[in-house]
Amino acid sequence: MTDSPAVGSPATSPPQARPRPAVPRHVDLAHLARALGLPAPPGAGARLLGLTLDSRAVLPGDLYAALPGARHHGARFARDARAAGAVAALSDRPLDGLPTLVVPDPRAVLGELAAHLHGHPSAALEVHGVTGTNGKTSTTHLIDAGLRAAGRCTGLLSGVRVRTPGWSRPALRTTPEAPELQEVLASLREQGATSAAVEVSSHGLALHRVDGTRFRAAVFTNLGVDHLDLHGDQESYFAAKAALFEPERCALAVVNADDAHGRRLAAAARTPVVTFSASGRPGADWRAGEVRADATGTSFRLLGPGTDRRVRLRLLGGHQVDNALGAVALLHATGVDVRDAVRGAEELAGVPGRLERVDAGQPFLALVDYAHNVAGQQRLLPFLRGLTGGRVVVVLGATGERDPGKRAPLGRTAAQLADVVVVTDESPHGEDPAVLREAVAAGARSAGSAQVHVEADRDRALRLAVSLAAPGDVVVVVGRGHDRLLVAGGRTRTFDDAVQLRQALAHLPVAGGR
Incomplete structure (x- = not known):
């Protein structure tokens, strides 16, 4: 999955079957x-x-x-x-x-x-958007789960999956190009859907992919440093995200008050605003308390208008409290009963590539996660540290033709927060993969704290990481999440981190264990 600007030539990823409505307009x-x-x-x-x-x-x-x-x-x-x-x-x-x-x-x-x-299909649907640096995909899936728990006929357009009542397929981009987005929305209308949850990237906003779409409500999760290869600076990145909440486009803003950019957005918004705070910030409309996160899930006390109840998520990580709060706040504000919103969140078993657990009988925890920026690492790795008295082993790389300024910080942050760092290739695209690896590895070495290994081949890197893990450790493969394609030198091959990690675990000496 990529969210890079489309070029005039055919995209690197192979095309998928078009989602044209069964009875298109003429x-x-x-x-x-x-x-x-x-x-x-x-x-x-x-x-x-x-x-x-x-x-x-x-x-x-x-x-x-x-x-x-x-x-x-x-x-x-x-x-x-x-x-x-x-x-x-x-x-x-x-x-x-x-x-x-x-x-x-x-x-x-x-x-x-x-x-x-396509006859402005979003006018016939309640379209709910989610934007921000981290948490977009999980929040989008949580909104969809709440809508379905409430009995709504839904569509889902996330960075992981595109789904209508009639079909489902993997996503190629975080936000589809405008023609595909409108075709999917038209298909939803045709198939009787009433609601849709749409993940909205900064690329999707800056490159006009969501132009022509009217949002009933949208969530702002947070803003970290990312995608500066497209936006140039943080202020432009924020402006792209904030554009989703213009009244001409969106009727209601649901904003994370724990984030400085969220507070700025809430103060300046020209649409009605609902706020949420996982830290329990006074004045927020929805708050969390008594947060507990472990290897089996995440629980918290949900406080909001007429609401005081315990929530137990199957999703891993304290950051999922932020995502669940945003989803519940949006759903409540748009007419979904809180009990249905919470039930949907509690029943969601997981989101592919988001702290996805891989079990093959090994005596340590193994996970795949999408954390692809420093803010994501800072949310993920301390949580993993709290799960174990052993070591944290991280496998990571950097994608080519994307924001060069974040490569060394990715390596440095991983090494500061983990014990072992294995640097490998992601998708170099047209760049020299050795240059990418060295930028990340140099950042990791600069921390002066973790063991740093470099292994170009991603499959061998996974096998190296699990071979270094001892009972009670945590191994996490970060950066790609659910992405199933590696792109190098104009060639694309299939590589699913979760599948390959499971195979690596199966090669451990004693029946997938040590």
Whole structure:
């Protein structure tokens, strides 16, 4: 899974089956031209059924959006799109063989155009969003669980999974590109869904992926240092997140009052605000107390409007209290009974790649987690330290073509909070993997506290980590979570950390144990 900007050429990850509604709307090109304030181009009578920016995913009757990209312009693939059945195009230049809607910045109009083509499906649904640096995926799944416990017919669009009442598949991006998002929402409407929980990344906001979507409510989890490769600085990163809560887009803001940026957002919001605080901050609408987190789950006292009750989550880690509070606060504010919201949260068995436990009979705890930034490590590793009197062994790397400034801090923080650090490759993309490894390893060595090992091959790195673990230790593989693809030098291969970790554990000398 990636949330990087799409390039004009086909994406690195293979395309998936399109989620076009079973009975798509028919819209003529002239109608879309008028929606953009453009004169009708030659061929304006073309009848459109869908929209995509991936030439490999074109279906007959599509409008092909040819965007400028980091490596190629989508116009390069216009012939392929036409051969696959595209009948028109959107671009910043005319395309040969396709009537083209020409605008200076096609990405900026893509979301609204896709929503228009599909009849603004979010107007027929209660769409709930979640944004922030950490906790987005878990909070999105907790909202979905609460909605389902309340008997709602739901859809889920998270960084892990995209699901409608009729189908389910793994996600490729944290937030889908605008055409896919609107197609999924249109499918939800068609299949009788009433609600949707949508994970909203800063990429999704800055790159206009959620334009055209109306949110009934949205949660702000927190803001750490991340994605500065896209945003440039922390202030721009915050501004991208805050854009979700503009009244033109969202009717209600649910904000973490424990986070400094959350308090800033709550103070400046032009929408109604509900606040929550896992630390029990006075004045917050929803608060937690008596938090206990262990290797079997997390419990806390839930305090809010008319509510004082114990909650026992099956999810691991004290940080899940923040996520559960945000989910319950949003659900209560949008009409879900607190008892249903809590029951859904308590029944959620886990979220793939989020402190996902891997058991193969070994005498130590083994986990996979998505912690891919310093803030995530600072939430995760002290919790793991509290679970054991033994050592904490961390396997990590850094993804290529992403925020170079966080590579050394990732290694340094891991080494400060763990005992053994194994540095390996993630997805270097087009970068030299040795340079990535050395940046992380140098950061780890600079801490001067943990054992630091470097093993380029990820499979061998997992085997090394478990071979170093003794009874009572904790081994955690961080950075990728549920991601099942490794990308290097333009090639993609399947690698599931949980599956490979289980295989590594099976190679331990005594029946998966020591």
